[in-house]
Amino acid sequence: MNIIDELLWREAINQQTDADGLRELTESKSVSLYCGVDPTGNSMHIGHLIPFMMLRRFQLAGHRPVILIGGATGTIGDPSGRQSERSLQTLEQVQENVDALTAQMKKLFITDGDNQVRLVNNYDWTKDMNVIDFLRDFGKNFSINTMLAKDVVASRLDSGISFTEFAYQILQSIDYLHLYQHEDVQLQVGGSDQWGNITSGLDLIRKKEGNEAKAFGLTIPLMLKADGTKFGKTAGGAIWLDPKQTTPYEFYQFWANTDDRDVVKYLKYFTFLSKEEIEALEEKVATEPHKREAQKALAEEMTRFVHSEELLEQAKRISAALFSGDIRSLTADEIEEGFKEMPTFTAGKETKNIVDWLVELGIEPSKRQAREDITKGAISINGERVNELETEITADDAIGGKFIIVRKGKKNYSLVKLV
Known part of the structure; x- marks a missing residue:
């Protein structure tokens, strides 16, 4: 051709x-x-x-x-x-x-x-x-x-x-x-x-x-998204090629979250996949959009091209851990990258009861609410559900000696840095 x-x-x-x-x-x-x-x-x-x-x-x-x-x-x-x-x-x-x-x-x-x-x-x-x-x-x-x-x-x-x-x-x-x-x-x-x-x-x-x-x-052509907004802009700003300004995980997620209406266009514009490969992915979008195979291919191709195979694998590992809740499989550096845009709190290294700890940080508005969420199993620490009100948070809970990840409900994550 x-x-x-x-x-x-x-x-x-x-x-x-x-x-x-x-x-x-x-x-x-x-x-x-x-x-x-x-x-x-x-x-x-x-x-x-x-x-x-x-x-x-x-x-x-x-x-x-x-x-x-x-x-x-x-x-x-x-x-x-x-x-x-x-x-x-x-x-x-x-x-x-x-x-x-x-x-x-x-x-x-x-x-x-x-x-x-x-x-x-x-x-x-x-x-x-x-x-x-x-x-x-x-x-x-x-x-x-x-x-x-x-x-x-x-x-x-x-x-x-x-x-x-x-x-x-x-x-x-x-x-x-x-x-x-x-x-x-x-x-x-x-x-x-x-x-x-x-x-x-x-x-x-x-x-x-x-x-x-x-x-x-x-x-x-001028690149616009299906909703008419300018391509490449997010609520957090531009998507940079420099990994210090946009981490490889954030870069990967940007492409992985592409709208179904845009993904084939982006595959044509940005990847070096063949006509046959892109047409096969286009068929997947039409018949099995829930699998998001086209988005995964786009995210992988772009992250590999701009960053490296190694950083692509790291981005995929962070994504899989956040999806599964297997937080402890991540290193401290991967946690810092994956939770960069999530609410961040600072805590000391002294041992504290979980109810007091959550309230003092501001993750929970009151002790009553904290007790209720813990009792219902809505609080997880580093991917593990906490059910006991007597649970204590210690410095040993910190991954890499630095971070504790709190999940409240299904999707509300908070990053706690120990100082």
Whole structure:
């Protein structure tokens, strides 16, 4: 299957500047293509990941991806998708983010072999450019009228846009021209909000290299969930690729909890499962949705890709322990990861009666309620039901000497840290 046909089956193409020309190019040779990310933070989130999954598909099809980390454009700020000016970061902070994103990219993508991913930084070819060269060599090629008509700029005219962010599309166009000239890049991939920037780059290439220059643009659709909300956002915020910001367990759970209406779409977008494998899972969604096999496959594929097989197994182990109530099978580190977002309390290490202990912590509102819940078997400590009102909680109950897990009812967990 040609890479373009595969992307069409996966419903991963929104716009192309020349569909026939790009198909002919990809069928005739190994193509260099690029996608960029600005270092506005020290980690990508899963929304950033979407176009880079496309780059990975091109790589697996024998093409040559280039990943651009915007050390220069990151100091300016892309106006896309924003209604206000971005706060400018210091050059030192931008460089820290560049280093972090570079390490993240190297972990996700193959960086050796014939079709290895090449990592570039646009700061390298813009840092020595002076304002006169910028205006004479590049500014002269851009029409203000055309720039104002771009969606990314037009959407900001009412709220206001600085010349700094207005000039962003010129810098991104320079990037495409540089990569076309020096890295043989003929295709830029981006989100649907990047269409104006991509077409500006193509215009600059043709003005500099001639109308016969073979360069193309391709965007992916805007990703929305079935309920119409933005993909990748939860009540707790973005889902980050950095395990320190979103733990592998939380990452796994995000995918495992995917709505039935979205799961096949996500399998097509994010995994490298074959057409036959995805269609088999689609059938499972239709006939046996309660088994959630498609969600499990999605969670496993994504956690393995972004983190590792080892961290995937850890996430599955935490999930299984919480489902079964076998809390003592977990290590202290796994408990800290699995209960990160659950109510947390602090207790001393002295021995206390369970009724007093629950009330003092605030897990129970009163001794009467505590006694009632214990008598009814509604309280579990580290997965073991407590029925005796005389039970004492000691430091020996703490898993790894650190944590005691209290479950009240079927689903209300609390994490108690001993200090």
